[in-house]
Amino acid sequence: MSDHMTQYTEGHTVRAFDAELEQLRTLVLQMGGLVIDQLQRAVNAIRKRDIGSAKLVVEREATVNQYDIDGEELIFNLLAKRQPMGADLRMIISYIRAITDLERCGDEAKKIAKIARRHIEDGAEIDADFDESTESMGELAVEILRTAVEALDNADAENAIQAAKEDARLDAEYKRSVRSIHDAMISQPALVDVAADHVVVIKALERIGDHAKNIAKYVVFIVQGKDVRHVKAKALDRDA
Amino acid sequence: MEANPMTQDIRPEITPEPPAPREAASAAMSEARSAEVPDTTFGVIEHPDPIINCRDVNVFYGDKQAVFDVNLDIGRHQVISMIGPSGCGKSTFLRCLNRMNDTIDIARVTGTIELDGQNIYDPKIDVVPLRARVGMVFQKPNPFPKSIYDNVAYGPRIHGLAKDKVELDEIVRTSLERAGLLGEVKDRLDQPGTGLSGGQQQRLCIARAIAVSPDVILMDEPCSALDPIATAKIEDLIDELRENYTICIVTHSMQQAARVSQRTAYFHLGYLVEVGETDKIFTNPTHKLTEDYITGRFG
Numbered sequence: 359m360s361d362h363m364t365q366y367t368e369g370h371t372v373r374a375f376d377a378e379l380e381q382l383r384t385l386v387l388q389m390g391g392l393v394i395d396q397l398q399r400a401v402n403a404i405r406k407r408d409i410g411s412a413k414l415v416v417e418r419e420a421t422v423n424q425y426d427i428d429g430e431e432l433i434f435n436l437l438a439k440r441q442p443m444g445a446d447l448r449m450i451i452s453y454i455r456a457i458t459d460l461e462r463c464g465d466e467a468k469k470i471a472k473i474a475r476r477h478i479e480d481g482a483e484i485d486a487d488f489d490e491s492t493e494s495m496g497e498l499a500v501e502i503l504r505t506a507v508e509a510l511d512n513a514d515a516e517n518a519i520q521a522a523k524e525d526a527r528l529d530a531e532y533k534r535s536v537r538s539i540h541d542a543m544i545s546q547p548a549l550v551d552v553a554a555d556h557v558v559v560i561k562a563l564e565r566i567g568d569h570a571k572n573i574a575k576y577v578v579f580i581v582q583g584k585d586v587r588h589v590k591a592k593a594l595d596r597d598a
Numbered sequence: 599m600e601a602n603p604m605t606q607d608i609r610p611e612i613t614p615e616p617p618a619p620r621e622a623a624s625a626a627m628s629e630a631r632s633a634e635v636p637d638t639t640f641g642v643i644e645h646p647d648p649i650i651n652c653r654d655v656n657v658f659y660g661d662k663q664a665v666f667d668v669n670l671d672i673g674r675h676q677v678i679s680m681i682g683p684s685g686c687g688k689s690t691f692l693r694c695l696n697r698m699n700d701t702i703d704i705a706r707v708t709g710t711i712e713l714d715g716q717n718i719y720d721p722k723i724d725v726v727p728l729r730a731r732v733g734m735v736f737q738k739p740n741p742f743p744k745s746i747y748d749n750v751a752y753g754p755r756i757h758g759l760a761k762d763k764v765e766l767d768e769i770v771r772t773s774l775e776r777a778g779l780l781g782e783v784k785d786r787l788d789q790p791g792t793g794l795s796g797g798q799q800q801r802l803c804i805a806r807a808i809a810v811s812p813d814v815i816l817m818d819e820p821c822s823a824l825d826p827i828a829t830a831k832i833e834d835l836i837d838e839l840r841e842n843y844t845i846c847i848v849t850h851s852m853q854q855a856a857r858v859s860q861r862t863a864y865f866h867l868g869y870l871v872e873v874g875e876t877d878k879i880f881t882n883p884t885h886k887l888t889e890d891y892i893t894g895r896f897g
Contacts, residue, residue: 369895441853443880443892583882 363513366449366580375440379449382432383511386453386460389425390507393460396422396467397503397566401496403474404559405489412478415471422464429457448583452576456510459569463503466562466569473555485549487542488556491535492563498528499563503570509577518577521570522591528567535560630885635866640884641874645673645861649813649844650695654709657690657699664690668709668870670863672814677836677845679855679876682865683896688848691865692816695846696732697725713813730757733807737819739799741791741806746783749791749802750774753810769809776842777805778835797828804835808843815839817847821854833858852892856880864888 367379396415403412433454436442442450476482502524509518536557543553571591578586578594586594629636648671657665665687672678672695680688690699697718699705711718718728730753741749750770753759760766770787774780779801783794791802800820807815817836821829836845836858849855855862855876862879864872864887872879872888883889890896 369890371894371896375894443852443856444883444889446893447881 363449363511366445366513372440378432378436378440379446382429382436382450382453385425385429385432386456387507387511389422389429389457389460390503390510392418392422392425393463393467394500394504394507396464396471397496398500400467400470400474401492401500401563403471404477404492405496407474407478407484409475409478412471412475415467416475419464419468422461426457426461430454433457445580448580452510452580456573456576459572460507463566463569466566469562470559473559477552477555482552483549485542485552485556487538488552491531491538492556492559495528495531495535495560495563498524498531499566499570502528502567503573506570506573506577510573513577513581515578515581518574519591519594522574522594525567525571525591528564532560532564633886633890635869635871635887636885639669639870640872640888641879643669643671643870643873645671645676647674648672649674649714651712652694652709653711655691655694655711656708657687657694658706658708659702660704664868665694666868670870670873672844672846673861674844675840675842676861677840677847677859678861678863679859680846680848680863680865681850681852681855681891682871683891684850685867686865687868688863688865689818691870692818692846692848695814695816696729696734698729698734700725727757730810731812732814732816733810733812734816734818735800735803735807735820738823739796739803741794741799741802743790743792745788746774746791746794746802747787750805750809753806757810759810773805773809774802776808776839777801778831778838779805795828797824797831800824800828800832801835804832804839808839812843814844814846817845819848819850822850829854852880864891866891 363383364380367383368376370376370379396418399408399411400415402408403415433450436450440446502521505517505521505524508514509521539553539557539560543550572587575586575589575594578584630640650672652668652670652672655665655668656663668687668691680692682688693699694707694711695718697707699707707719713728713731716723718732742752744752747770750773751766754766754769760769771780774783779798782798783789783802791799794802800823804815804820821832824832833854836847839845847855847858859876861873862876863870864879864883864885866887872883872885874883879888880892883892
């Protein structure tokens with residue numbers, strides 16, 4: 359039956375409540391869109407030596423934070439005024455958590471962008487291997503985050519579970535990359551500075567995957583009423 | 599807002615007529631997601647320590663059926679709340695529990711309601727002692743036009759519960775104390791009960807119900823005529839009373855049901871749609887009708 363989050367926001371006898379929930383849904387969707395773009399641009403800034411993207415990401419961090427503040431205020435007022443219950447309550451509690459996870463994703467993207475900016479300004483050397491792992495992990499992180507945010511807006515538990523499961527791939531790639539960076543540090547001591555930065559970058563991408571997985575799990579909570587935050591992704595049953 | 603088929607599902611027309619006979623039961627989950635009243639109640643109707651067992655309870659007013667096949671256990675020393683839109687049968691069902699429907703000529707009740715194993719609709723049952731065991735508090739406080747003392751002493755006197763004045767004084771004092779009213783009225787027990795504030799009058803009515811040592815207290819919208827402070831006092835009192843009594847409360851305030859009860863029963867068009875732990879009903883109900891009601895989508 360579930361095909362969109364609007365089914366959770368519509369149909370209240372008090373139409374002002376519909377409007378407020380819709381405002382919250384829109385805010386989270388916009389925030390999600392911005393954070394996905396922040397992530398994409400941060401990865402590009404590293405890979406393509408794109409100073410414009412790096413600066414934009416750092417600049418727009420304030421906007422991400424503002425969404426965090428506005429979203430929390432909206433939710434405070436909703437809780438105080440409407441005493442939500444049932445699916446409304448699950449939606450609102452999940453959204454406040456999703457906002458926190460998105461805000462953290464924004465922080466990680468900024469971290470990547472700042473490293474990119476410094477590399478570009480310092481004229482640091484590009485290492486092809488590092489670049490490749492950033493690219494593949496970056497693409498995967500963007501994909502997982504986008505799937506999670508879309509699943510949230512579509513109230514789509516099935517795709518949410520897929521996103522949560524994908525995070526395992528990101529984790530595996532992170533571990534593999536850390537090992538190869540470690541080896542590179544030993545064989546090419548000149549690369550140590552860049553390599554250390556690169557560990558920070560891929561760690562940030564790995565963390566973004568975790569936050570996206572959290573968001574995906576909130577979707578399961580909204581739709582199915584089950585708290586799966588501490589259930590391993592591979593144990594999430596598609597139709598349970 | 600664009601037309602959305604969900605909107606129509608979410609806001610069914612509420613008609614006073616019961617729905618047409620339903621098709622054979624479909625799969626439980628799809629039934630739970632439909633806006634039709636289910637064939638059987640969702641949730642667990644049984645209770646491990648029931649004081650009242652209701653089975654196949656139907657209530658008719660003349661030709662019109664108001665309550666359909668209700669099966670429900672009421673747990674001892676628990677507060678159970680009955681919620682649902684106006685006309686859903688929750689008050690009618692509540693009034694079955696001490697045969698208050700007997701006072702309505704055209705009302706007819708079928709099925710069995712057992713209080714500690716005894717069918718209260720057995721023709722041999724005398725309703726006067728029954729109503730002492732299953733007391734009632736109404737929407738509007740209705741003290742007798744007598745003194746505060748005599749309001750509380752009335753029941754013990756007619757049921758012969760006190761052998762002398764000393765014992766009667768003690769019953770009155772204890773009952774007022776348990777109803778959380780003693781401190782406010784102890785110096786004016788001879789004053790008329792009708793002179794108290796609304797909230798105090800309601801607590802006087804609760805003291806009057808308690809005075810005959812009931813097992814169960816039925817409350818039909820006990821706070822709807824009270825201000826928020828008086829309401830809070832009654833709610834606090836309900837929580838305290840469940841140590842000694844079983845309480846069934848009908849309320850239009852979902853927040854009140856959520857605050858005071860351990861179990862909640864949701865009625866719709868005369869059917870008991872769902873019953874469960876209050877925490878579950880208000881955070882993750884199973885049936886769509888329950889969900890729609892508690893999230894304020896009709897009613």
